[in-house]
Amino acid sequence: EPEVTQTPSHQVTQMGQEVILRCVPISNHLYFYWYRQILGQKVEFLVSFYNNEISEKSEIFDDQFSVERPDGSNFTLKIRSTKLEDSAMYFCASRKQRRDTEAFFGQGTRLTVV
């Protein structure tokens, strides 16, 4: 069964460093997302990406964040200068074009900023 793949599973980084989280969505899906889950809290929407551009972003997704689909298969989330409060689980998800389809999530990348 096709699945969304995220790498790395766990990343530890120093405050102020840049990190790139990588995702390979399901191949025939057209909508891509990043969500964040701070430990013990709810899953929060960060950004959606469709047709090679951001379709929507939340207020969490400030200038420190960016997304890219560089080669038609990978989908990356970059945090330019990490802060302690960026420590969270980051989930990538993808969805077919039809609005009534479910989003499939990757296994997540746990980001720890020290």
Place this chain on the structure above:
Amino acid sequence: AQKVTQAQTEISVVEKEDVTLDCVYETRDTTYYLFWYKQPPSGELVFLIRRNSFDEQNEISGRYSWNFQKSTSSFNFTITASQVVDSAVYFCALSEAKDSSYKLIFGSGTRLLVRP
């Protein structure tokens, strides 16, 4: 504004008991989609079910069943004869048709602990 409320933060049951997880949603859209996801201790999010707003038929899948009631804006999830492997955090989520990004709005989750 859209919102999903899961008032039960944590539920503890003994194996083989039935348990119902509550979900109440708010939306002004007439067409929307409701979801349940399971997050086991390993951390991934596992899709369980999707429901369209125009389909109020309840659904059963093995030990799982879902009760969708538009009149009370609820989409409750029942596990019959619970098992230890059901222990997880369960999230209810909403997606609105008017939202071009089709993003998911999650509730805060209910942690279910099934004791042997």
